[in-house]
Amino acid sequence: MVLITGICTFLYHLPQIYKWLLKPYYISSIFMTVSFLLVRKCPGLCEHLATQREDGNSCDFDWREMEILMFLSAIVMMKNRRAITMEQHVGNVFLFSKVANVILFFRLDIRLGILYMALCVAFLMTCKPPLYMGPEYIKYFSDKTIDEELQKDTRVTWIVEFYANWSSDCQSFAPVFADLSLKYNCPGLRFGKVDIGRYGEVSKRYRVSTSPLSKQLPSLILFQGGKEIMRRPMVDNKGRAVSWTFNEENIIREFNLNELFQKSKKLNKSLGEEQKNAQPEEVSNELHTDTPEEPTESKKDK
Numbered sequence: 001m002v003l004i005t006g007i008c009t010f011l012y013h014l015p016q017i018y019k020w021l022l023k024p025y026y027i028s029s030i031f032m033t034v035s036f037l038l039v040r041k042c043p044g045l046c047e048h049l050a051t052q053r054e055d056g057n058s059c060d061f062d063w064r065e066m067e068i069l070m071f072l073s074a075i076v077m078m079k080n081r082r083a084i085t086m087e088q089h090v091g092n093v094f095l096f097s098k099v100a101n102v103i104l105f106f107r108l109d110i111r112l113g114i115l116y117m118a119l120c121v122a123f124l125m126t127c128k129p130p131l132y133m134g135p136e137y138i139k140y141f142s143d144k145t146i147d148e149e150l151q152k153d154t155r156v157t158w159i160v161e162f163y164a165n166w167s168s169d170c171q172s173f174a175p176v177f178a179d180l181s182l183k184y185n186c187p188g189l190r191f192g193k194v195d196i197g198r199y200g201e202v203s204k205r206y207r208v209s210t211s212p213l214s215k216q217l218p219s220l221i222l223f224q225g226g227k228e229i230m231r232r233p234m235v236d237n238k239g240r241a242v243s244w245t246f247n248e249e250n251i252i253r254e255f256n257l258n259e260l261f262q263k264s265k266k267l268n269k270s271l272g273e274e275q276k277n278a279q280p281e282e283v284s285n286e287l288h289t290d291t292p293e294e295p296t297e298s299k300k301d302k
Contacts, residue, residue: 025127026090032123033097035116036104040065049108065104072100088172091129129171136178137185139192143199149192151226157189157260158223162208164197167217173246177218180248184257188264207235215241222255230255 040046046059053062061069079092098120106113141149141160150158161177163170181191196203196210196217203210206228208219219241221231232254233244244250252258 023130025129028123028127029094032101032119033094035119036101036108039105039108039112064107068100068103072096087129087175088168091168091172129168131165131171132174132178134175134178135182137181137191138178139190141192141194141202143194143202146192146194146202150223154225155188157264158192159190159255160192160194160221160223162194162196162203162206162217162219162221164210164217165195166197167212169246170218173218176246176248176251180251180257184261186261186264188266189257189260209239214239218246220246220251220255 040049040061041059043059049058051058051060051062052064053060076092076096079096080089101116102113102120105116139149146160150160159180161170161173163173165171177191177193185191194202196206196208200210202208206221208221209216214235216233216235219231219233222229232246232251233241235241
């Protein structure tokens, strides 16, 4: 039953997996994941490797290597229980496979271990996970535009994500937040993002820590009337985030998105009428002003 479920899951995500294979990050990650298997099974090379097998077959795993691989599988299964997206599942496999490969290579030959460690360092420095570039209705803020935009119209409710590009959790959450913006964005309910890894002053201003130990990334904050109403995850007295799962169901329930969206529909009519009435005045003002508008922050700028 488990095998059938795994095969069905693989076939369901096959188009997405095919897209991954076209990206250098995932190609390199797959190679780094299966590198020990390739070395141990490579004809002409495996015959010269050390082994603890009783039959002396150096081209197959010994009992200690099987023990390490089984322990790795158990850890990956435990971590994937809290994973939300397919990217998080695959990311856990890549991460712990590399850790296991380091142990296996150093146990096999210290020279191979040092070489693999060097490859891991080079991989971390040169290959970054691809950013989500799909459809979304999200406004990207800078340190100069976030306060102005949140207080521009007190009738507009904002849900703002505070993130950092180096955070794997933020990268995994990006498609979820984008999908929510496509479903719920309207003139009275807006979605925004600000990169606090890039704008450090914003993280201090809104009390969102960028430290990996605090586990506050990503953070979602609901603003109404320019003031913070609630945030997830919540932060305890020690500055650590309370464990919270960033999936679509939790966000819809905790932030009452369905109720906010229904209220925003009523506001949409009044906002639309005001925009129509103000349009002639805006056009005339544009004809008499020479002040250039400040460029807006976009996803491409990152």
